[in-house]
Amino acid sequence: xxxxxxxxxxxxxxxxxxxxxxxxxxxxxxxxxxxxxxxxxxxxxxxxxxxxxxxxxxxxxxxxxxxxxxxxxxxxxxxxxxxxxxxxxxxxxxxxxxxxxxxxxxxxxxxxxxxxxxxxxxxxxxxxxxxxxxxxxxxxxxxxxxxxxxxxxxxxxxxxxxxxxxxxxxxxxxxxxxxxxxxxxxxxxxxxxxxxxxxxxxxxxxxxxxxxxxxxxxxxxxxxxxxxxxxxxxxxxxxxxxxxxxxxxxxxxxxxxxxxxxxxxxxxxxxxxxxxxxxxxxxxxxxxxxxxxxxxxxxxxxxxxxxxxxxxxxxxxxxxxxxxxxxxxxxxxxxxxxxxxxxxxxxxxxxxxxxxxxxxxxxxxxxxxxxxxxxxxxxxxxxxxxxxxxxxxxxxxxxxxxxxxxxxxxxxxxxxxxxxxxxxxxxxxxxxxxxxxxxxxxxxxxxxxxxxxxxxxxxxxxxxxxxxxxxxxxxxxxxxxxxxxxxxxxxxxxxxxxxxxxxxxxxxxxxxxxxxxxxxxxxxxxxxxxxxxxxxxxxxxxxxxxxxxxxxxxxxxxxxxxxxxxxxxxxxxxxxxxxxxxxxxxxxxxxxxxxxxxxxxxxxxxxxxxxxxxxxxxxxxxxxxxxxxxxxxxxxxxxxxxxxxxxxxxxxxxxxxxxxxxxxxxxxxxxxxxxxxxxxxx
Numbered sequence: 001x002x003x004x005x006x007x008x009x010x011x012x013x014x015x016x017x018x019x020x021x022x023x024x025x026x027x028x029x030x031x032x033x034x035x036x037x038x039x040x041x042x043x044x045x046x047x048x049x050x051x052x053x054x055x056x057x058x059x060x061x062x063x064x065x066x067x068x069x070x071x072x073x074x075x076x077x078x079x080x081x082x083x084x085x086x087x088x089x090x091x092x093x094x095x096x097x098x099x100x101x102x103x104x105x106x107x108x109x110x111x112x113x114x115x116x117x118x119x120x121x122x123x124x125x126x127x128x129x130x131x132x133x134x135x136x137x138x139x140x141x142x143x144x145x146x147x148x149x150x151x152x153x154x155x156x157x158x159x160x161x162x163x164x165x166x167x168x169x170x171x172x173x174x175x176x177x178x179x180x181x182x183x184x185x186x187x188x189x190x191x192x193x194x195x196x197x198x199x200x201x202x203x204x205x206x207x208x209x210x211x212x213x214x215x216x217x218x219x220x221x222x223x224x225x226x227x228x229x230x231x232x233x234x235x236x237x238x239x240x241x242x243x244x245x246x247x248x249x250x251x252x253x254x255x256x257x258x259x260x261x262x263x264x265x266x267x268x269x270x271x272x273x274x275x276x277x278x279x280x281x282x283x284x285x286x287x288x289x290x291x292x293x294x295x296x297x298x299x300x301x302x303x304x305x306x307x308x309x310x311x312x313x314x315x316x317x318x319x320x321x322x323x324x325x326x327x328x329x330x331x332x333x334x335x336x337x338x339x340x341x342x343x344x345x346x347x348x349x350x351x352x353x354x355x356x357x358x359x360x361x362x363x364x365x366x367x368x369x370x371x372x373x374x375x376x377x378x379x380x381x382x383x384x385x386x387x388x389x390x391x392x393x394x395x396x397x398x399x400x401x402x403x404x405x406x407x408x409x410x411x412x413x414x415x416x417x418x419x420x421x422x423x424x425x426x427x428x429x430x431x432x433x434x435x436x437x438x439x440x441x442x443x444x445x446x447x448x449x450x451x452x453x454x455x456x457x458x459x460x461x462x463x464x465x466x467x468x469x470x471x472x473x474x475x476x477x478x479x480x481x482x483x484x485x486x487x488x489x490x491x492x493x494x495x496x497x498x499x500x501x502x503x504x505x506x507x508x509x510x511x512x513x514x515x516x517x518x519x520x521x522x523x524x525x526x527x528x529x530x531x532x533x534x535x536x537x538x539x540x541x542x543x544x545x546x547x548x549x550x551x552x553x554x555x556x557x558x559x560x561x562x563x564x565x566x567x568x569x570x571x572x573x574x575x576x577x578x579x580x581x582x583x584x585x586x587x588x589x590x591x592x593x594x595x596x597x598x599x600x601x602x603x604x605x606x607x608x609x610x611x612x613x614x615x616x617x618x619x620x621x622x623x624x625x626x627x628x629x630x631x632x633x634x635x636x637x638x639x640x641x642x643x644x645x646x647x648x649x650x651x652x653x654x655x656x657x658x659x660x661x662x663x664x665x666x667x668x669x670x671x672x673x674x675x676x677x678x679x680x681x682x
Contacts, residue, residue, distance in 0.1 A: 035133030042123040043134075045354040045630045050108050050116065071134040080105070086132040089125040098124060149361035149647055154346075158675045197222045201233055208234070209242035244286035251281055254343045255298075255318050256335075262323040266593040272603035273612045276386060277317025284315075291681060292670035295344055299666035302384075302617055303659065310387050313613035318343075320379060320614040330633050333374045337367065341645070344669050345676040349645065354631035361647040364627050365640045372625030372642040376618060376660035383612040393608030401602055408595040415588050416580040423458055423572050424565050425534040428526030430454060430462045431477075435484050435522065457579040461571035475507040476564055479514055483525045492520040509557050536561045618659040644668040648676055 047068050054063040055078075057070075066078030077083045077093065084092040097107040098116050108114065116124075127133070149155065163175060164182035171191055172178055184190060195203070201221045205213040213221075221233055237243060259274045261267070284294055297304065298318035306312055322339060325331035334350055341349040351357045352367035391397075423430075433452055437445040437459075449459045469477045482498045483491075496518050502511045513532050519525040540553060540562055553559040565572060581592060603609050626636035641655035644665060650673065656664040669677055 032130075032133055035130050036135055038123075038127060038130065039133050039135070040351055040358075041354060041631070043127050044136075044358070046116070046120055046123065048355055049630060050113060050120075054108075054112065070136050071132075072137065074132070074134070084128055084132055086128060089128040092128055095121075095125060095128065150650075154676060154679065155647060156675065157673075158678055200230060204230070204233055204237060208237040208246065209240055210246040211242055241282075241286060244282040244284070248278075248282040248285045251285075252278060254339075255281075256322055256339055257281075257317075258321060258323075263326070264324050265326060266590065266597065267324075267327075268597040268600035268604065270601070270604040271321060271614060272600060272609065273314075273383065273614050274317060274321050276314040276611050276613055277321060280311065280314040280317070283311075295670050295677070296663070296666040299340065299669070300663040301613075302615055303663040308387070310384060310613070313384050313615050314386060314611075316616050317614040319374075319616055329375075330628075330631075333371055336374050337370050340665075340669070341370075344680060345648065345674070346680040347645065347648075347676065353628075362645065365638075366645045366647075368625045368627045368640045369643045370645070370665070372623050372640070373656065373661045373665055375625060376622040376642065377616045377662060378619055380615060380617045384615055386611045386613055388611070390610050391608045393606065394610060395608070397602070397606045397608030397610075400606070401599065404595070404599045404602060408592070408599060411595060412577070412581065412592060415584050415592070416577065419455075419580045419583045420572055420575070421537075423455065423575075424537045425530060426454065427533045427564070428529035430459055430571075431466070431480055431529060432523060432526040433459055434463045434466060455575075455579070455583045458571060458575055458583075461574050465569070465571050473505060475505060476510055476561065478506050479510060480525065480529070483519065483522055486522070488521070491522065492518070495519050495525070507557065507560065509561060533561060533565060537565055540566070616662070618662070622660055648674045 051068045053059055054061075055066045055068040055073075057067065064078040064080065066080075066083060067073030067076075068083070074083045074094075075086075080093055083094045089095045093105070094107075096102060097105045098121050100106045100115055106115070108116070163178050166172060166178055166181045167185055168181065168190065171181060181191065198218055198221075201213050201218055205211060205217075217233075221229060255277075257274070257278060259271055260269050261271060262269075289297075297312045297315040299316075301312045301315045304312065318339070319336050322332065322335040325335070334353055338348075338350040341347045347362060348357070348360065349362050349367055349370065351360075352362045352364050354364075356363045429452065433449055433454055437448045445459070446456050449456045466477070468474075470481050479498065479502070483495060486494045486498070499511075499514050499518055502514075509532065513528050514525075517524075517528060519528060536553075536558055539558060543553060553562055564570060567573070581589065584592075622642065625640050625642060627638045627640060629635040629637045642661040643649065643653055643655045646653055649668060658664055668674060
């Protein structure tokens with residue numbers, strides 16, 4: 001199919017090249033794309049959410065005579081004059097108002113939500129400094145759609161039009177010729193003289209392979225009088241490997257193919273196996289892969305029955321070879337939504353990340369339905385092999401990779417254990433921090449933990465564990481819960497009363513520690529827990545070193561204390577590797593990144609690295625997506641289903657239920673019921 005479509009394009013180009021007196025279109029000035037993107041992502045959503053209720057055409061009562069829903073309204077301003085001076089934020093009334101510099105001019109007012117966040121004010125200042133790029137105009141703001149979106153020609157089914165009548169039937173060689181010739185004849189024009197053999201073979205050769213024909217090919221074509229001579233030239237060119245290299249390159253541009261990741265701080269910047277996607281695209285063109293399979297494999301090859309031939313997995317580079325955005329997952333998913341929707345259907349769905357599309361029939365529900373699909377997929381740690389014979393340097397590569405991986409893993413294990421060891425000596429500190437943070441909101445709690453140089457994830461683990469320990473009267477922590485309820489003014493005296501009432505519900509070693517050293521404050525009680533559990537940890541380390549542990553401490557009371565540190569469900573043991581590494585200091589994290597980069601560099605440069613697919617795989621549990629208010633993942637809103645774009649799916653749209661939904665998405669894109677894909681490819 002890829003070749004047939006390309007031949008049609010070739011024939012069209014050859015016929016159009018015969019039209020006399022062709023004139024080039026005069027280019028029109030385009031607005032700055034980066035500026036408009038900044039406006040759509042940061043400024044329009046802010047105006048919609050915080051300003052239009054009082055300063056929009058649909059406001060119940062327009063305040064101050066100021067309209068902010070058009071560029072003209074901004075420049076004209078309201079009762080106080082122009083709202084902005086492009087390029088000069090410090091001289092713009094809008095910035096003065098949002099900064100609250102004038103007590104009589106503070107926008108938005110307190111009754112409308114109060115002052116904007118500092119980040120929003122910074123965006124407005126940056127936007128005005130950029131010259132306030134703004135695609136809006138008064139007519140666009142007030143325009144009403146004349147027809148429902150589904151009646152737009154792009155969303156209507158593809159039909160076979162009637163062939164137009166032409167006067168010069170002798171010039172017609174195929175159906176495309178009729179459409180071209182009908183337009184020419186309507187303007188009193190006709191086709192130019194037929195190209196000579198030398199010109200024709202040069203055009204075909206450059207078009208299909210990007211290369212000039214050889215002298216021998218030209219002479220042979222000029223001497224061939226048979227009626228199918230040109231058809232045989234085209235067939236030969238289509239069979240050339242250069243055909244896939246020539247036309248695969250155009251698809252690689254659509255797929256924003258790159259060998260590198262963009263700015264990724266201290267990571268290896270080269271993709272190790274990007275070339276396998278490039279080679280797959282070239283092979284797809286040369287093997288004339290049907291276009292529907294061409295699309296499906298690039299979105300969901302891992303979900304197709306492949307058998308022994310794993311080469312199709314390389315197609316998933318279409319999704320994975322975009323920029324990495326410093327590994328911000330939301331931005332990576334946004335890039336994947338964009339390349340799929342723009343590349344296959346010509347739809348700028350990414351605009352709906354922050355708000356419903358201003359002009360196209362794309363909603364935030366559509367965007368986050370697709371977001372859920374890609375959030376339900378991940379890049380496997382071990383990329384799949386594509387098969388075939390291993391390079392002769394493979395043993396050298398394998399040995400060197402193991403050496404570098406062992407160095408990385410040993411270093412990580414050592415540093416993670418250092419973080420755990422420090423945490424095992426701070427149990428009391430975490431108990432006290434959780435108690436002191438009971439009345440604050442989440443942000444203040446996090447600040448308190450960090451101020452005390454504690455790990456917020458571990459503090460959250462202790463907070464959850466303490467609820468269970470209190471409910472089930474954990475023997476080790478029964479005293480803590482009693483101490484935590486005492487008033488600070490008479491703590492020392494009342495703590496002795498608590499200790500005097502200790503019974504069998506209290507762990508004997510804990511009871512002994514507090515009988516020996518009654519706490520005068522809750523901080524003293526926390527310090528006792530620190531010492532007690534740190535001593536148990538030292539006993540355990542000695543027992544392990546001397547190989548006499550048998551997996552636990554011999555004394556059952558000491559073993560029950562050890563379980564607080566090492567047992568199933570222990571807060572410290574519940575820390576993930578990422579959380580442990582994030583608790584390390586900067587030099588440690590830099591060393592980890594450097595060692596990881598050495599492994600990645602080997603994959604990208606060693607001649608013995610076997611070809612692998614830059615693949616995706618479905619998560620064990622699919623994501624249940626929510627709309628992110630103004631595109632912020634920290635402010636989830638309405639829940640949505642993983643499903644196809646409504647305008648393309650039609651009224652019978654169904655939620656995706658098969659894993660992530662990538663295969664269902666791919667099939668929906670290439671469905672005959674979706675006319676966008678065929679139109680965009682043509």
